[in-house]
Amino acid sequence: MDKLKNGQSVNIPSMILRTINRCCESFRKVNASDVIILEGILVFHDSRVRNLMDMKIFVDTDADVRLARRIRRDTVERGRDVNSVLEQYGKFVKPAFDDFVLPSKKYADVIIPRGGDNHVAIDLIVQHIRTKLGLHDLCKIYPNVFVIQSTFQVVEHGLGHLPFTEKQVVTPTGSVYTGVDFCKKLCGVSIIRSGESMENALRACCKGIKIGKILIHRDGDNGKQLIYEKLPNDISERHVLLLDPVLGTGNSANQAIELLIQKGVPESRIIFLNLISAPEGIHCVCKRFPSPQDRDFGDRFWSKMRNSE
CATH class of the missing domain: 3.40.50.300 (P-loop containing nucleotide triphosphate hydrolases)
Structure with missing residues (x-):
């Protein structure tokens, strides 16, 4: 399965049903494809195999x-x-x-x-x-990348990837409405300065949400230095929406994510909201913080618009 997902063909040994043994002399060649179907009654037994599956x-x-x-x-x-x-x-x-x-x-x-x-x-x-x-080619390479239409709201789509529970409320007319209730522990963190431009949109969706700040000084493409950080004391218990509208090389984003992890935030609870992103930056961030294959809440990277490769 690893070889097939990496675009390599494999030889599958034939089975002798009467002895339930592999036939070492007979093989069936399977070529890599955009869609691979793995079938079997015990196919979910091994977690290593499950983690290779997209569905x-x-x-x-x-x-x-x-x-x-x-x-x-x-x-x-x-x-x-x-x-x-x-x-x-x-x-x-x-x-x-x-x-x-x-x-x-x-x-x-x-x-x-x-x-x-x-x-x-x-x-x-x-x-x-x-x-x-x-999907765009980058989404096929990195399962933690989501590209949405330019007419959609990035913050709202980011919130849609938070864990939630069903909740019923009674409206003033007496009707019962079934909706969802997002996780209680949530905060935003903006990368100063451009990230602050996304704060109002986040506050409009989540009234009274706590928002932290991270300031990273950039000296050229590779040089970076943490200048200032102000984060909620209990940030390690929260899901974090990391805000930065423009992604260039990805160095500042990587340092911001590393800082959050050092503060105790699990990588699976960080959602990076982005408006304009260069392919170079996407490669840099996603290679450093790959999303787990089992669809647990790995780093989610939302990009509304990006430069063409």
Whole structure:
């Protein structure tokens, strides 16, 4: 999987079903592709494999349907009788499913009931994949980069990637409205001076939000020095929206993120909001702070507009 994701072709050993062994003399060549589908009943068991996946899908099929398919396959394709199939199912297949396969369902991003008959779910997944394929090349390289349309509000989209809980409120008319409530521990941090231009937009979305400051002196492209920082005392317990409208080389952004990490802010709780970014800066920041593949809240980098490569 590592090789395929890096654009390399691989040779997959063939399996001998009767002995359940790999055939060392027979291989099937698999070439790299924009979409790679990894299938298997235990595919979610190993966390190292799960972390390589961009989308994890569990196909949930009724037990009666699974048993009927097994009987049909083993009697027709493998020449077994029904009694042996049922005996194997009761002694090994069903207990193994309950112990190992079913618990892995919790790792799935999407659960499809009724299997291939659920055309609505399949259409949604296909549309999601097509959307991903249509992303800018930088988004394909770095899963922690999100490029939004220039007409959208960057701060609002950044807030959309915060953890939240469902909440019901009763309106003055007596109606019950179900919405969401963002995490309580939230603050903004602006990189002085240009970052301060984004503070009003953040305050308009989050009334009374605490905002810290970081001032970094830049001397040329590589030289950088922390001059001033004023952050909430409990910043290590908060999710941080890092504000800087223009990203050039990425050196100042890297130092600001490193400072937040030194103050105890987990990398997974930093969301970098940006308006105009150069590809050089995106490469610099994302290589230094790569987002984890399991979609835990890794560094999120929102870019509204950027110079063409």
